[in-house]
Amino acid sequence: MxxxxxxxxxxxxxxxxxxxxxxxxxxxxxxxxxxxxxxxxxxxxxxxxxxxxxxxxxxxxxxxxxxxxxxxxxxxxxxxxxxxxxxxxxxxxxxxxxxxxxxxxxxxxxxxxxxxxxxxxxxxxxxxxxxxxxxxxxxxxxxxxxxxxxxxxxxxxxxxxxxxxxxxxxxxxxxxxxxxxLPEWSQTQALACTLPEALARMPALAARAGALSGLAWLDGWLLARFEGSAVEVELDAKAAGGETLLPEDAATRWARLREGPLSAKGDGALWCLSMPNDAPALELPDANWALDWGGARRWVRSTADPGAVAAMLAPHGGHGLRLSPSVVRTPQPAALRALEQRVRxxxxxxxxxxxxxxxxxxx
Ligand SMILES: Cc1cc2nc3c(=O)[nH]c(=O)nc-3n(C[C@H](O)[C@H](O)[C@H](O)COP(=O)(O)OP(=O)(O)OC[C@H]3O[C@@H](n4cnc5c(N)ncnc54)[C@H](O)[C@@H]3O)c2cc1C
CATH class of the missing domain: 3.30.465.10 (Uridine Diphospho-n-acetylenolpyruvylglucosamine Reductase; domain 3)
Structure with missing residues (x-):
């Protein structure tokens, strides 16, 4: 009704x-x-x-x-x-x-x-x-x-x-x-792999799994979360392979990804980058990475300056937000900036x- x-x-x-x-x-x-x-x-x-x-x-x-x-x-x-x-x-x-x-x-x-x-x-x-x-x-x-x-x-x-x-x-x-x-069931599969290996595996996982609700790479693990009916989740999780995480362990890792997986403290600057998920692994000096959204959101701590980050993103059509030590974003395209001004x-x-x-x- x-x-x-x-x-x-x-x-x-x-x-x-x-x-x-x-x-x-x-x-x-x-x-x-x-x-x-x-x-x-x-x-x-x-x-x-x-x-x-x-x-x-x-x-x-x-x-x-x-x-x-x-x-x-x-x-x-x-x-x-x-x-x-x-x-x-x-x-x-x-x-x-x-x-x-x-x-x-x-x-x-x-x-x-x-x-x-x-x-x-x-x-x-x-x-x-x-x-x-x-x-x-x-x-x-x-x-x-x-x-x-x-x-x-x-x-x-x-x-x-x-x-x-x-x-x-x-x-x-x-x-x-x-x-x-709320889903009936949630399960996370974890596979140990490098960042480039994770990027290579992610498209196939995303394409076939209807119950997928998270696809990330954190601390050397590819994480695939499935949510929905128990039957659907079990089928997709089995096809993904890897090991099944205990629910508390999985919840802790996804909460980290939700809140920002890399510490705001430490050497260099903390960036959150948005880009096409099929962009390759990117190179930055002294970089520590975490991936979310199947590779479309990339967290990185690096000593690279904002100009170097913008230049690295430019060929892929991405943009970045530096979160620490102070908040800065990579330059917007002129057309977008003009549109934003008109809306304001x-x-x-x-x-x-x-x-x-x-x-x-x-x-
Ligand atoms: C760059 C960045 C840094 C962050 N740093 C921290 C941090 O250091 N600690 C932390 O706990 N969380 C942090 N967060 C997360 C953020 O605090 C949360 O997303 C939270 O939900 C914001 O809610 P708030 O009520 O505290 O917003 P506020 O801090 O009060 O406001 C955040 C922004 O929202 C606008 N805003 C708030 N309410 C309204 C409204 N009713 N109408 C219109 N605009 C509104 C403000 O003008 C401001 O631009 C950060 C997020 C970003 C993007």
Whole structure:
């Protein structure tokens, strides 16, 4: 039986939302810059910011969870962990397996950073799970994009732009997401091999396994995770070969891949690279690697400078984000940069949210 449609709610009439809208309007009028802020778990990594904090963590709570429809709407300040635990109690989960760095981390922060875990390549990216977003734009107006159910998302969906917007397109108030059921069974196969051997084996594993939900290389092991019905998982795991990890061991390794598998401390810089998964093994000085998403996400710690990383990625069409010692991204193509500017202009004409938290470009 389908749930009745959610009644339309006028968020602008809520006193807390009206206060936030007024704060944005007066900042726009006075030429001040605001930084939407959730749990502020990223401040240490990026700061200092140029804007005054616009606190959204108190605007929290699950507004509507309809298990039969596999959808949830929650306020942006809802702690991500609380949402994940509530969904798990109902036998459901977020399909994009977000990092869960600290109890204070919020849903709004996760969407603004656009971060997805190992399941991204085989289930859904955070962006693809977004059904709708209600936000305050740079004029202080409450805008609603997309919807709260799966059927009504058609055409170009502005809500998806909020994934990875770093709080520079507006302050999110409510977020609607599609969900998936928790799998009946999960099993991880591990095969000892080198990085080039892992890259050579990954395409065949990805092509034949319907239950695949993670394909990585960590500490000299190729890891293939299968999730679904026990029968399907057993078939795919058997075909993959290797040894079966104990559930706790597997959970620890996938949690590392989800949160960032290489330590932020140590010599050189820590990078997260996105590239076509069929790109070959890449060479960087003094490099320590970990692979995720079947080779499409590559974590590396290396003494190479940002220019060398950008030059290495260029032939493959990839891009990189340096996470430490400070946050830098490899240069964007000019066309993409121009498009980004036009979107910013449309959503925030006076630059209220131009606080510069988006990672700056390297040389
Ligand atoms: C480069 C990088 C470094 C990281 N470093 C750390 C770290 O050192 N420690 C750690 O625990 N985790 C870290 N993380 C993970 C991150 O903290 C989590 O993904 C978390 O979910 C962010 O939630 P938050 O509420 O703390 O966001 P915040 O830190 O409050 O904000 C993060 C970004 O999201 C925007 N934002 C937040 N809420 C909203 C909203 N409602 N509307 C619009 N924009 C919003 C902010 O403007 C900011 O740009 C890092 C992630 C990245 C990409």
């Amino acid at each position: 389908t749930a009745p449609p959610a009644p339309r709610r006028d968020l602008a009439a809520e006193p807390e939302v009206a206060r936030l809208c007024d704060a944005v309007k007066s900042a726009a009028a006075e030429g001040r810059v605001l930084l939407p802020r959730g749990g502020a778990t990223r401040d240490g990594a990026l700061g200092p910011f140029s804007g005054e904090p616009l606190a959204l963590a108190a605007y929290a709570g699950i507004v509507r969870h309809t298990p039969t429809e596999l959808v949830v709407t929650a306020r942006a300040g809802t702690p991500l962990l609380e949402l994940v635990e509530t969904l798990a109690a109902a036998g459901q989960r977020l399909p994009f397996e977000p990092p869960l760095p600290a109890r204070e981390a919020t849903l709004g922060g996760a969407v603004a950073l656009g971060t997805s875990g190992p399941a991204r390549a085989y289930r859904a990216a955070l962006r693809d799970a977004l059904l709708g977003v209600t936000l305050i734009d740079g004029t202080g107006t409450v805008c609603r994009f997309g919807g709260e159910v799966m059927k009504n998302v058609a055409g170009f969906d502005v809500s998806r732009l909020m994934a990875g917007s770093y709080g520079e397109l507006g302050a999110m108030l409510e977020i609607s997401l599609r969900l998936e059921p 202009q449309a959503m925030d004409p006076s630059g209220v949210f131009a606080h510069g938290a988006t990672p700056g470009e390297g040389p």
